[in-house]
Amino acid sequence: xxxxxxxxxxxxxxxxxxxxxxxxxxxxxxxxxxxxxxxxxxxxxxxxxxxxxxxxxxxxxxxxxxxxxxxxxxxxxxxxxxxxxxxxxxxxxxxxxxxxxxxxxxxxxxxxxxxxxxxxxxxxxxxxxxxxxxxxxxxxxxxxxxxxxxxxxxxxxxxxxxxxxxxxxxxxxxxxxxxxxxxxxxxxxxxxxxxxxxxxxxxxxxxxxxxxxxxxxxxxxxxxxxxxxxxxxxxxxxxxxxxxxxxxxxxxxxxxxxxxxxxxxxxxxxxxxxxxxxxxxxxxxxxxxxxxxxxxxxxxxxxxxxxxxxxxxxxxxxxxxxxxxxxxxxxxxxxxxxxxxxxxxxxxxxxxxxxxxxxxxxxxxxxxxxxxxxxxxxxxxxxxxxxxxxxxxxxxxxxxxxxxxxxxxxxxx
Numbered sequence: 001x002x003x004x005x006x007x008x009x010x011x012x013x014x015x016x017x018x019x020x021x022x023x024x025x026x027x028x029x030x031x032x033x034x035x036x037x038x039x040x041x042x043x044x045x046x047x048x049x050x051x052x053x054x055x056x057x058x059x060x061x062x063x064x065x066x067x068x069x070x071x072x073x074x075x076x077x078x079x080x081x082x083x084x085x086x087x088x089x090x091x092x093x094x095x096x097x098x099x100x101x102x103x104x105x106x107x108x109x110x111x112x113x114x115x116x117x118x119x120x121x122x123x124x125x126x127x128x129x130x131x132x133x134x135x136x137x138x139x140x141x142x143x144x145x146x147x148x149x150x151x152x153x154x155x156x157x158x159x160x161x162x163x164x165x166x167x168x169x170x171x172x173x174x175x176x177x178x179x180x181x182x183x184x185x186x187x188x189x190x191x192x193x194x195x196x197x198x199x200x201x202x203x204x205x206x207x208x209x210x211x212x213x214x215x216x217x218x219x220x221x222x223x224x225x226x227x228x229x230x231x232x233x234x235x236x237x238x239x240x241x242x243x244x245x246x247x248x249x250x251x252x253x254x255x256x257x258x259x260x261x262x263x264x265x266x267x268x269x270x271x272x273x274x275x276x277x278x279x280x281x282x283x284x285x286x287x288x289x290x291x292x293x294x295x296x297x298x299x300x301x302x303x304x305x306x307x308x309x310x311x312x313x314x315x316x317x318x319x320x321x322x323x324x325x326x327x328x329x330x331x332x333x334x335x336x337x338x339x340x341x342x343x344x345x346x347x348x349x350x351x352x353x354x355x356x357x358x359x360x361x362x363x364x365x366x367x368x369x370x371x372x373x374x375x376x377x378x379x380x381x382x383x384x385x386x387x388x389x390x391x392x393x394x395x396x397x398x399x400x401x402x403x404x405x406x407x408x409x410x411x412x413x
Contacts, residue, residue: 004029004121007048009041009067010056010083019054022110029117038067039223043258045075051124052117055100057084057091061223065098070227072099073175079120083108146180146259147381148252150281152266152274153288154297159319160287161185162351163344163374164265165194169360170378172228177260177382180221182231184248184277185267186240189233196358197222199232203251204239206231212250214258226363229259245272252280261381270304278305284313285341288332290325295335302336315341322346342377345369 006029008016016034023029032048035041038059045053053071057064068080081102082095092103101120104113149167153160164181172179183189183203192199199222206212206220222230231251234240255262264281266274278284284305288298298316305314318332318340329340347361347370354361362371 003027004052004117005032005048005050006030006117007033007035007041007045007050007053007078009035009038009053009059009064011036011059012056015056019113022113023117025110026114026117029114037223038062038064038070039221039227039229040218041067042070042074042227043218045071045078049075050078051121053078053080054113054117055080055082057082057086057095062225062227065094066225066227068095068098068100070175074178079124081116081120146256146262147282148256148262148264148277148280149381150264150266150274150277150284152278152284152286152301153268154286154294154301155268158268158287158289158294159344160268161190161194161265162355163285163287163317163319164263165191166360166362166371166374167377168228168261168263169195169224169226170362170374171261171381172224173226173363174378174382175227178229178258179227179261179263180229180231180255180259181263181265182251183233184264184273186233186243186273187237187267189265191230191265192222192232193358194355195222195224195228195230195360197224197230197232199235202232202234202239203247204234204242206251207243207247212247212254214254217251217254218258226360243273245276248273249276249280252277256280270301275308278308278310278313281310281313283315284310285315285317287317287319288336289320290318290322290327290332295332299336302338314338317342317344319344320346342373344373 006023008019008031010016010019013036020031020034023031032050033044035044039062041053055064055068064082068082071078071080079101080099081104082100083104083106084091085106095103101123102116104116151160151164168179168181171177181191183191201220203220206217209216220231222232224230252262264277266277286298286301288294302314305311316336316338318329321329321343322345329343333340347368351361351370354364357364361368362374365371
């Protein structure tokens with residue numbers, strides 16, 4: 001007889017150990033994994049496909065309710081049992097609405113826990129018998145082929161980070177997609193600030209930890225309440241020197257198979273790391289604004305990108321579009337000789353308020369026009385239309401050691 005596989009999710013290691021000990025006496029149940037956070041639990045559940053997930057409700061970064069919502073979408077064949085010290089009806093209702101199958105109040109003994117697990121497992125088996133085994137849904141995380149979107153602007157203050165962050169949150173909050181946001185503005189990156197996250201370990205720590213493999217990378221992620229995973233920039237400018245273009249290339253190679261979308265927020269200049277991001281990208285989103293200096297630099301950037309043979313990847317995003325700027329989108333297109341892919345309206349007051357609170361405006365001001373524009377971007381990205389991807393580079397192209405040498409060739413110095 002097949003044993004019931006169980007995944008334990010609790011941020012307190014002693015609690016996980018206690019639950020494991022309670023279940024070790026049950027011959028028909030086996031603990032196949034433990035997770036200390038919601039994000040770790042999702043990754044483990046997608047890999048191991050447990051029958052039952054025992055989920056603590058009170059966890060930092062992403063609580064058990066939000067994690068359960070994401071589990072219901074990403075691992076629908078697994079049943080979640082919420083564990084909590086709080087037995088109020090409001091918590092019970094929230095847990096059930098999130099997709100939990102049962103709720104157990106701490107503290108509990110081994111008999112109580114085993115009884116709840118057996119009850120849920122029996123209900124699941126009845127459902128499978130009634131619907132047929134083919135109703136079981138599997139989504140193999142190893143088969144993902146992440147789309148890498150590289151955000152770039154010609155100067156600071158254009159809104160690059162704002163757009164990258166809000167698009168990433170919009171994609172992740174649907175629960176349908178695994179999304180990673182990487183802050184490649186290595187000296188003064190603000191992605192963590194925009195999301196009100198406190199980096200404990202950053203990309204700089206990762207590059208000094210040894211071989212860069214996904215099993216190691218994921219322990220450096222921050223988790224936003226939307227379900228978004230974040231790899232934060234170093235906490236001090238001087239630590240940027242610890243990260244090389246080769247490190248970034250390794251990271252992007254490792255994470256691509258585990259996420260649907262990887263969004264890179266680049267520094268506003270051409271350098272080795274941003275060029276590696278361009279090489280790996282499915283799309284390069286050039287963010288521009290309605291002012292002459294920005295457009296002048298954008299035109300130069302498009303020429304450089306053309307010299308690097310990345311023009312087919314480029315999508316121009318016009319940010320803070322407004323009739324009050326003395327020009328219109330047609331003027332921008334004429335100036336750059338390129339069609340605008342996305343137009344983001346200006347709404348400075350709402351955006352500043354959201355930034356100061358550390359809450360993306362797609363969450364705090366979901367009904368304003370700028371949020372609608374972000375939702376439209378996300379919808380187009382996740383539509384059934386396939387991406388226009390370029391053939392994989394030949395081996396000699398992937399080994400280009402010094403991307404800046406390409407710039408020297410283009411500009412003739």
